[in-house]
Amino acid sequence: MPTDVEDAVINRGIAKDADNPELTDMDFAAMCASADSVPDLARARRVRGPQKTATKKLVSMRLDPDLVERLKADGPGWQRRANDMLRQAVGL
Structure with missing residues (x-):
């Protein structure tokens, strides 16, 4: 406030x-x-057109709260950054 x-x-x-x-x-x-x-x-209802790139798969996983807060601390885009980190960790 x-x-x-x-x-x-x-x-x-x-x-x-x-x-x-x-x-x-x-x-x-x-x-x-x-x-x-x-x-x-x-x-009027807007309809989303087909995606131009492959869609991502929705998953649910439990993470430690301090990890999530640390990822979010860097601001918007934290899920994309987490995805990038996981890709690197598994060698993709």
């Missing part, structure tokens, strides 16, 4: 942005579900 000072800076930024004003209680009360305002769009 932001501190009071950070929150004040955020709110000043919101007040200066005329193109993106903060929503009021009246704005929220006037809102309706997207299915009511654009029903055709709400009904």
Whole structure:
């Protein structure tokens, strides 16, 4: 959570942005579900096309919590990096 000072800076930024004003209680009360305002769009379902490369196989394995936290500590892409490490470990 932001501190009071950070929150004040955020709110000043919101007040200066005329193109993106903060929503009021009246704005929220006037809102309706997207299915009511654009029903055709709400009904549309996107279908994923065929994959261009071989799919990966979903597996479930139990790992020590400290190992998972260490892998995640390097940020997004940790599963790909773990996959690369396993490939190297088994000589692929």
